[in-house]
Each structure stands twice: as C-alpha cells, then as structure tokens.
Amino acid sequence: MSRMVAVVVAVVMVAAGAGQAHAQSAVRDRTVTRDRVVFVDRYQGRDRDQREQQTERSTRTLKLGANGEVYIANIAGHIAVMRGGGNEATLEIVKTSRGRTAEDAREMLELVHVDITERGSRAEIKTRYPQGEEWRRNNRRNINVSVAMTLTAPAGTRVQASSISGDISTRDIKGDVALESVSGSVRISNAGRVAAAKSISGSVEITDTEIEGQLEASSVSGTVLMRNVKARSLEAGAVSGNVVVQDVSCDRVEAQTVSGDVQFSGTLARGGRYELSSHSGTIRAAVAGDTGFEVEATSFSGDVRSDIPLKTESTDGRRRNRTIRGVYGDGSAVLDLTTFSGSIVISRR
Amino acid sequence: MACARHVNAIQELVDGTLGSIRRAELELHLEQCEPCRRLADDLARIRDSAASLEPLTPPDRVWLQIAGRLRQEGRIAAPTPLAAARRTFMPLALAASLLLIVGASLYVLYPRGTAPDEAASAGNAPAADAVQGVETEFRLAEQHLQNAINKLQEAAKADDAAIDTQIASTLQKNLEVIDQAIAESRSALRQEPQSVPARDSLFDALKRKVSLLQDTIALMNQMRKGDAAGAAQIVDSANKS
Numbered sequence: 001m002s003r004m005v006a007v008v009v010a011v012v013m014v015a016a017g018a019g020q021a022h023a024q025s026a027v028r029d030r031t032v033t034r035d036r037v038v039f040v041d042r043y044q045g046r047d048r049d050q051r052e053q054q055t056e057r058s059t060r061t062l063k064l065g066a067n068g069e070v071y072i073a074n075i076a077g078h079i080a081v082m083r084g085g086g087n088e089a090t091l092e093i094v095k096t097s098r099g100r101t102a103e104d105a106r107e108m109l110e111l112v113h114v115d116i117t118e119r120g121s122r123a124e125i126k127t128r129y130p131q132g133e134e135w136r137r138n139n140r141r142n143i144n145v146s147v148a149m150t151l152t153a154p155a156g157t158r159v160q161a162s163s164i165s166g167d168i169s170t171r172d173i174k175g176d177v178a179l180e181s182v183s184g185s186v187r188i189s190n191a192g193r194v195a196a197a198k199s200i201s202g203s204v205e206i207t208d209t210e211i212e213g214q215l216e217a218s219s220v221s222g223t224v225l226m227r228n229v230k231a232r233s234l235e236a237g238a239v240s241g242n243v244v245v246q247d248v249s250c251d252r253v254e255a256q257t258v259s260g261d262v263q264f265s266g267t268l269a270r271g272g273r274y275e276l277s278s279h280s281g282t283i284r285a286a287v288a289g290d291t292g293f294e295v296e297a298t299s300f301s302g303d304v305r306s307d308i309p310l311k312t313e314s315t316d317g318r319r320r321n322r323t324i325r326g327v328y329g330d331g332s333a334v335l336d337l338t339t340f341s342g343s344i345v346i347s348r349r
Numbered sequence: 350m351a352c353a354r355h356v357n358a359i360q361e362l363v364d365g366t367l368g369s370i371r372r373a374e375l376e377l378h379l380e381q382c383e384p385c386r387r388l389a390d391d392l393a394r395i396r397d398s399a400a401s402l403e404p405l406t407p408p409d410r411v412w413l414q415i416a417g418r419l420r421q422e423g424r425i426a427a428p429t430p431l432a433a434a435r436r437t438f439m440p441l442a443l444a445a446s447l448l449l450i451v452g453a454s455l456y457v458l459y460p461r462g463t464a465p466d467e468a469a470s471a472g473n474a475p476a477a478d479a480v481q482g483v484e485t486e487f488r489l490a491e492q493h494l495q496n497a498i499n500k501l502q503e504a505a506k507a508d509d510a511a512i513d514t515q516i517a518s519t520l521q522k523n524l525e526v527i528d529q530a531i532a533e534s535r536s537a538l539r540q541e542p543q544s545v546p547a548r549d550s551l552f553d554a555l556k557r558k559v560s561l562l563q564d565t566i567a568l569m570n571q572m573r574k575g576d577a578a579g580a581a582q583i584v585d586s587a588n589k590s
Contacts, residue, residue, distance in 0.1 A: 162571070164513075182516055182568065200568070201519045220523050220561065239523040239561060251417055258557060259526045271417015279530040279550055294414070300537055300546040322546075332413035340534060340550040 044102055051098045054105040060116060062089040067156040067175060068121035074163040075127050077146035078184065081159050083172035084152035091116070091125065097145040112145040125149065160195075167202065185222065203241070215250075223260075242281070257281055261342075265349050268293055268333040277338040285335060286349035292329020297337040297344045298322065304337075306346040350489045351388040352378075359385060363392040387485075487548070494555040501562035505569070512569060520565055527561065530554040 045053050064070060065087050072079050077096075084090065093114050099105035117124045127147045146166070153159070158175035161168050167184040170177050174192030185202035188194060191209045196216065198204065203222040206215065210230040217224050218237040225244045226236055233252035236243045242260040245253060247267075253274045255262045261281040264274065267289030276283050287293070287308065297304045299322050310326030324346075337344050351359065358375045361367040367375065379386045512520070534551035537544060 164572070183519075198564075200516060200564075220564075221519055237557075239557065240526050251420055256553065256557075258523075258530050258554065269417065271413050271415075271420060273414075273417065277549075277553060279533075279554060298546050300544060300550065330409065330413065332417070334414055338546060338549060340530065340537070340546060 044105075051100065052102040052105045054097045054099075054102070054109045056095045056109055058093050058095075058114075060091045060093070062091055062116075062118060062123045062153075063087070063121075064089045064123060064153060064157055065121040066154045067158070068123070068154070069158040069175075070151065070153065070160070071122070071124045072149060072151070072159070072161040073124075073126045074147055074149060074161075074166055075129060076165045077127075077148040077163070078166040079149045079151075079161045079163055079168045081151045081153060081157075081161065081170040081173055083155045085154075087154055089123070089151055089153035089157065092150040094148040094150075095145060096148070097143075099144065108143050108145050111143055112147065114147060114149075155192075186217075186219075267291060268335075270332040272333045273336070274334065275336045275338075278342050279340045281339070281342045283337050283339055283342060283344045285337060285344075285346045287335075287346070288349040290329065291333055292327070292331045293333040293335050294327050294331040295324065295335040295337065295346060297324045297335070297346065299339040299342065299344055301341045302339045302343045304344045308346055308348055350486060350493070351385045352382060355382075355385050356388070359389045359392065362389060363396055490552070491555065494552070494559060497559050498555065498562065501559065501566060505562055505565050512565075512572065516568075520561070524558065524561060527554050527558045531558070 044055075062068075062070070068089070070081075070089065072081075077094075095109055095112060095114070097105045097109040097112070099108055111130050113128045115124075115126045115128050129143060129145075148166070151159075153173070155172060155174045157173060158177075159170055159173055160176075160178045161170075162180045163184055164182045165184055166181065167187070168179045168181050169185075169187040169189070170179065170191060171189045173190075176193045176195045177188055177191050177197075178195040179186045179188065180196060180198045181202050182199070183201045184199065186197050186199050186204045188197055188206045189208055191206070191211065193211050193213070194206065194209065194215050194217075197206055198217070199219045199222050201221045202219065203225065204217045204219045205225045205227075206217055206229055207225070207227045209215075209228075212232065214233045214235070215226070215229065215231040216235045217226065218235075219241045220238065221240045222238070223242045223244060224236045224238050225246075226234060226248055227244075227246040228248070230249040232250065233254075234245070234248060234250045235254045236245060237255070238257040238260050240259045241257060242263070243255040243257050244263045245255055246263075246265050249267075249269065251269050251272045253264070253272070253276075255264065255276045256278070258279045259281055260278065262276045262278050262283045263286075264276055264284070265286035265288065268274065268287060268291040270291055272291075274285070276285065282302075283297075295306070295310065297306070301322070304322060304324050306324055306326065308328055310324070310328050312324065312326040335346070337346070355375065355378060358367060358371060362372060362375055379389060531551060531554045534547050534554060537547035538551060541547060
C-alpha cells in the first residue's frame with residue numbers, strides 16, 4: 001500500500017427511475033499507483049429474470065512492450081484481444097454476478113478475483129474462484145459470476161488464452177496466438193502466427209490470416225472454419241462438427257471429421273495436396289481457377305460424383321460410383337477424398 | 350511391428366548405404382528380432398522386384414506434384430518467374446528419385462493406401478510372404494491403438510468428476526460417434542477384408558479416438574491444475590444461468 005499514491009475519486013450516480021424495471025446504481029473508484037492506473041466501476045441492478053445483478057468493471061495498464069507475452073486463463077466469460085497502439089496494453093475486466101438478493105450478488109462478486117502478475121514483458125492474468133476450504137467456508141453450492149476480459153495490446157504480443165465456458169477471440173495480433181476454449185468459440189482474425197486454435201463444443205474460426213508455417217485448428221463438436229487463409233500447410237479436424245475450408249492458399253490441406261461434412265472451395269496450388277475425409281458426412285470440393293489436378297475419390301458405401309469432366313483413369317464400373325480416379329488439366333495438384341458412407345461431390349465453383 | 354529405432358537403419362541396409370560398424374550391429378539385432386528381420390526381408394523383396402520392372406516414364410504431373418511436396422517440406426523455394434525459366438530439372442529429378450524410393454518404403458510400412466492384395470498384384474514381388482507381413486503389421490497397429498484406447502479410457506474414467514456434466518456429455522456423445530465409426534468399419538472389413546476405404550476408415554477412427562481421449566485427459570489435468578475445485582460447478586451454473 002506504500003506504493004499507492006492516491007485513491008482519488010468516488011462518484012455515486014443513481015440512475016434508477018421510479019418506473020424502471022432494471023433499477024441500477026453505479027459507483028466509480030480510481031486508484032493510481034506508481035506504475036499503474038486502475039479504474040473500478042460498480043453497477044447494481046436486475047437482470048431480465050429479475051435476479052439481482054452486480055457488475056464490477058476495472059481497467060488496468062500492462063507494460064508488455066512491443067513483443068511481450070500475455071497468458072490469460074478464465075473460467076466463465078469471454079476473452080477478446082485486439083491490437084492497440086503504443087507499447088502498453090490495456091486490460092478491461094468486467095465481473096458480473098447474479099444472485100437472489102443484492103447482498104447475495106455482492107458477496108459472490110467479492111469471492112471471485114482476477115490475479116494479474118507482471119514479470120518483465122510477460123503478464124499472467126488468471127481468474128480465481130474460491131477453492132477447497134474457502135468454498136466450504138462460504139457454504140455455497142454455486143457461484144454465479146462471470147468475468148469478461150478485453151485486452152488491447154501491441155500487434156506483436158504473443159497471446160496464450162484459455163477459457164472454459166467463454167468465447168475467445170483475437171484480431172490483428174501478429175505474435176504467436178494459442179487459444180483454447182472448452183465450450184466457447186474460438187475466433188482468430190488477421191493473425192501472424194497461430195500456435196493453437198481448439199475448442200471442444202464451440203466453433204473455431206480462422207479468417208483473413210497469412211502465416212508462414214503450419215496452421216492447425218480443431219473442435220470436437222463445433223464447426224471448424226478457415227476462410228481467406230494463407231499458410232504453408234493447414235490441418236482442420238472435428239469429430240461431429242463440420243469442417244469448412246474456403247479460399248485458402250496452401251500447399252497442403254488436411255481436413256477430417258467423423259460424422260460432419262467437409263466443404264472445400266477455392267483455387268488449388270500447383271503441386272498442392274488436398275486430403276479431405278469424413279466417415280459418414282458429405283465431402284464437397286468446389287474447385288475454382290485453372291490449376292489442374294489428379295483426383296482419387298473413394299467411398300465404401302457412399303456415392304462419388306464429379307461434375308467436372310475428368311480424363312477418367314478408372315471408376316469401379318457400378319451404376320453409382322464408389323471410386324473415381326481421374327485427371328483434370330495438367331494434374332499438378334492432388335485431391336485425395338475419402339468417405340466411408342458419406343457422398344463425395346467434385347464440382348466447379 | 351519392427352523396432353522404431355531400427356527402421357531407418359534397415360532401410361539403409363537394404364539400400365546398401367549402411368556403414369560397416371552399424372551394419373554389424375544391425376545384423377546382430379536382426380538375428381534376435383523377428384519383426385525387424387521380416388521388415389528387412391520385405392524391403393529386400395520390394396527392392397529386387399522393383400529392379401526387375403521395365404523402365405517407366407512418369408507423366409509430367411508427377412514431377413509437378415513432387416516439386417510441390419519438396420516445396421512444402423522446405424527443400425526448395427517457391428520458384429520466381431525468372432528462376433522458373435532458368436531451372437534445370439536434373440537436381441529435381443535426382444531429389445525426386447530419392448523421394449520416390451523413401452516414399453515407396455514408407456508407403457509399404459504405413460497402414461494406409463493400397464490393400465494388401467492390390468499391393469502384391471501391382472508389383473512383381475513374390476506375394477504371399479509380403480502380404481502376410483503387411484497384414485500382420487495392420488493387425489499389430491490396430492492392437493496397439495486399441496491398447497492405447499483401453500488405457501486412456503481407464504485413466505479418463507478414474508477422474509471423470511473433474512469435468513462438468515455438459516462437457517462430459519458432449520465428449521461422451523462424440524466418443525460414441527467414433528465408436529460407431531469403428532464398429533461400421535470393422536463390420537465392413539468383415540464383409541470385404543480387402544476394402545481400402547473400410548481399412549482407412551477404421552484406422553482414422555481409432556486414431557481419432559486416441560486423440561480425443563488424450564484431449565479429454567489433458568482437459569481434466571488442466572482443470573485440476575487450475576481452479577478445478579470449483580470450475581466444474583461454476584461452469585455448470587454459468588451454463589444454466
């Protein structure tokens with residue numbers, strides 16, 4: 001506390017109108033220390049279900065430098081990281097609790113903390129809920145508090161973020177990005193390097209991104225979408241989710257799912273290899289541009305069809321094809337399409 | 350299955366590029382290790398059969414595809430228009446030949462691609478032993494994957510309380526999706542033992558199950574390591590609210 005210079009302002013605004021259903025009040029504290037400024041706003045009101053709601057909004061400045069690193073671990077609530085100017089990062093944290101009474105909501109809000117540790121150009125931000133003895137002492141079955149974080153950071157920042165039930169997104173961040181959510185979605189836009197993009201039940205989207213190396217994205221039951229992506233190679237996988245690959249520029253694409261569909265659309269790279277597979281879903285390859293390709297499309301029990309005229313090397317000769325091997329143009333790219341019971345359709349976009 | 354650490358040396362032995370000391374060591378090992386001995390025999394047969402084939406001129410597209418693969422592996426840079434105009438094909442052809450030789454070995458060893466009978470009939474190799482070897486490899490690979498799945502499932506069951514009910518339900522449903530794919534593939538293989546799509550599908554599904562179970566256990570560890578004591582309950586309540 002000796003480093004604290006002042007606790008400056010406390011403003012109380014009561015915004016409650018007599019006839020308003022969502023009665024609210026707000027308080028602002030501003031804390032200035034030698035190396036940081038923290039604003040804390042507190043709101044009180046009712047949500048749509050008429051439960052009492054408490055919100056606490058705080059802002060913190062982090063000195064990460066141009067190429068710093070940030071690690072964020074959250075449990076419930078979204079994480080959004082976007083590019084800002086300068087060498088400092090600004091973190092906005094919004095804690096929201098809902099309870100039977102205002103007191104109940106306020107108590108819960110106090111039980112959840114966001115720990116921020118700065119070491120050099122690295123910052124760790126972790127949400128901490130009561131554990132073990134603390135949990136029992138408070139005698140609560142549920143703690144209904146979510147924490148939303150919005151970080152504005154220099155473009156070169158490396159970001160590692162994980163959340164259990166919240167969405168995670170980054171925009172215009174060029175440092176290494178590794179995002180993992182359990183039930184939330186993962187969205188990466190205009191990234192420079194992607195180390196990981198994973199979710200279990202949420203969707204995973206990577207768009208408008210150009211990286212030098214390999215790009216991997218996966219979800220268990222959500223859709224995996226890659227659109228307007230340039231990378232040396234690309235891997236996208238799901239179990240029951242769909243995989244959609246649109247307008248990518250890659251020498252190698254692997255897209256796999258078990259019961260979902262796989263959709264590929266865009267131009268092929270000369271010498272590129274495209275392996276698309278699904279056990280029971282449909283594979284649709286809509287090829288644009290004039291790059292030639294050699295295709296082998298095989299299914300155990302699904303139909304295989306090409307709307308593009310191929311110099312056919314072989315089909316299995318049945319009324320409905322299970323296998324097509326053929327060449328289009330100079331055959332410089334390879335399309336390897338496999339299903340077990342799903343259909344395969346090759347067409348022109 | 351052949352010992353992983355000896356596979357490269359066995360390939361070099363068959364290619365005739367293994368040094369005398371390593372060759373002596375490997376021969377000692379081959380005397381004691383039947384799977385490695387079988388692999389060396391299979392590769393030697395493939396080499397001999399390939400040597401007896403008529404020269405084959407590959408279509409132009411093969412060179413383009415090989416160039417693409419070399420570029421993907423970073424062995425050659427993407428050609429600039431000027432460089433492309435000046436390039437000579439000799440070094441590429443040499444590299445491509447090497448790649449084809451290595452690729453052919455891997456193709457035989459990796460459990461994906463042509464069915465055993467097709468592999469045998471496509472070349473001139475004496476079929477029966479090689480086919481037997483490859484089929485044994487498939488069975489062993491399947492067994493290894495199944496063992497891994499069993500162990501992972503045990504580990505996952507031992508601590509499944511670490512995950513909240515909704516996520517556990519999602520994971521369980523998706524494991525069932527994979528189990529169905531495995532069952533369908535196995536059933537198809539019983540009907541058509543030489544079916545390539547059925548075999549590929551079985552291996553893909555088995556590998557996918559291993560991967561999902563690994564992810565599940567990693568998730569449990571993460572939740573235990575972090576704020577796991579209440580995380581599951583918190584997420585449960587957050588999802589319900």
